[in-house]
Amino acid sequence: MISPLPDPVRLAVDCMGGDHGPSVTLPACRAFLDKHPGAELILVGKPEALTAAAAWPRCRIVAASEVVTMDDPIEVALRRKRDSSMRVAIQQLKEGRGGEPALAHACVSAGNTGALMAVAKVLLKTLEGIDRPAIAAVMPNAAGRFTTVLDLGANVDSSAENLLQFAVMGSALVGAVDGIEEPSVGLLNIGEEAIKGSETIKQAGELLRAAGAAGQLNFFGNVEGNDIFKGTTDIVVCDGFVGNVMLKASEGLASMMGGFIKAEFNRSWLSKLSALVAMPVLNRFKHRVDHRRFNGAALLGLRGLVFKSHGSADAFAFENALARAYDAARNRLLDRVHERIVGTLQASVTDAGHNTGDSAATAAQAA
């Protein structure tokens, strides 16, 4: 059992990132601090843009002279803007050369995903036992809970071993942030009618079944696209290409449906009147599907906790990303991922020794 971190838990915030920069990140930080008395923040950015926060309690400003824009190519973020707020914020997660503890326990940025992942990979490196990091986020489901889905676009062409690692990391994340210690894991696949997935998916299914049998994770089996929103499992694992298409299609569909509702209620004075009557109900509905509540994707598999906010997040959404990062850090997500990965690898090696099957051996090889 992993006990929570003692206070203060410290977050490094890239205050310049995202579509809106400090006009959104600062109010979010302020609201976050008010609700989290055990938290401290390192606000990273251009000092002249952060003067409002100069006198805040439990806050420290760290200067960074450059900003990675939403359109900056990865190369620019990596090689040219070496004093960007994004890079300096991630830097706070690194241990000192003499082994001094890192200045922050987690980092949050609304900057562009590709750049954030690339800079984090270079600065932090991947965890032992993890070949590739993944992006994990939650989506609401019909069961009134959340489904954590990964990978949402860090990788294309994931191998079966990658998918197993995603499942392990996702289980650690849900344990840390949502408090579900043995979350169920589904492998995203297509209808039973069809050819039941590619070779990679079939192999991943074998690896996951073996890990489930060894008690390393709670593997449910194959799930389909609709199971994400049904809430069939706590976690859904997929390749980043598939996950990214699914995520963006869902955003597009939700926005289209919201637009249709709005248009129909705005069509005539009579429908506008009924909108007035239905307002409390419509607001409750809006709250349930409000994606700002679920903001804050985890970049998993790195030697440091990096959370990514939606670029267009408002203060409410960005505050939620801060809260997710705080929960993850406080509940030692990094140690949890490490413990689970070690457990899975050891089990695989032992199993292979006992000759219980190819798939376990493959998992061990992949380590």
Place this chain on the structure above:
Amino acid sequence: MISPLPDPVRLAVDCMGGDHGPSVTLPACRAFLDKHPGAELILVGKPEALTAAAAWPRCRIVAASEVVTMDDPIEVALRRKRDSSMRVAIQQLKEGRGGEPALAHACVSAGNTGALMAVAKVLLKTLEGIDRPAIAAVMPNAAGRFTTVLDLGANVDSSAENLLQFAVMGSALVGAVDGIEEPSVGLLNIGEEAIKGSETIKQAGELLRAAGAAGQLNFFGNVEGNDIFKGTTDIVVCDGFVGNVMLKASEGLASMMGGFIKAEFNRSWLSKLSALVAMPVLNRFKHRVDHRRFNGAALLGLRGLVFKSHGSADAFAFENALARAYDAARNRLLDRVHERIVGTLQASVTDAGHNTGDSAATAAQAA
């Protein structure tokens, strides 16, 4: 220019397929006949289940003693149930041994997708120039039109050449059914931030760009998941695994959102009252996202027009699938696909001869 088929256009209907069988398919056929005076139907199934239709005009009953259930494995549909309504309905699309024209111009079934595709492939064979058939369906978009997406699950691991062929077939379909002669085609990919897709997607992009430059189709470029519901292009092309996940996730999300609206309006007597007031608006919204209106997926790439209705379709939905099949047959979808494929292949060969690039040569090789 391809002129429409003269009447009568004849459809073969698998009356036993789907979750509900004749209790849904027969009323749908009746309504369809009333609205399409130029149409004739061949009703395939157990004669005792089809007696209601015995005296209908422009109708003929063809007996089939077996039924492929929704759970039947493909093997059973292919080898064991040789007198199934599904198989006999598809059989109506085959030319006679002496070259006599086929009995029907298109076939519609609500039976299970895997079985339908397998039986259709074996009986009809694929068209020249097409390596693999694909499943195409329409989804509503925010522009108030429809986006045709393929493949939705006939294939996993599609090659770049497959994706080009999907684009060509999709263009023919939209031309025939929606009357857009040069529909725009988008290639489904992931955000520019990320690694811009797999090698296959990049190659497919090259093939599509070459085909676009040669005037063989109207290639727009890469699109993302949200573009499907934005209506950025008329057609979106993707691998069947990705398409199937996207389709089912969208169904799941729409159903979740619908469930949330219902639950919130049912929460108290006050909200129920406001539902009453908002009813006309809610009904118009429901109509706009009613998937029954878009029912009827095309199995493209076969030597015969096969349309697949949703298994759970009601009479209204099944009638729409019949109407789509009718439009496709009337506007000679098969000839259109053939013409476009031949055009694309010839252009590729010519281009390769003029040494304009590897991608065109690859397309020619693929033929």
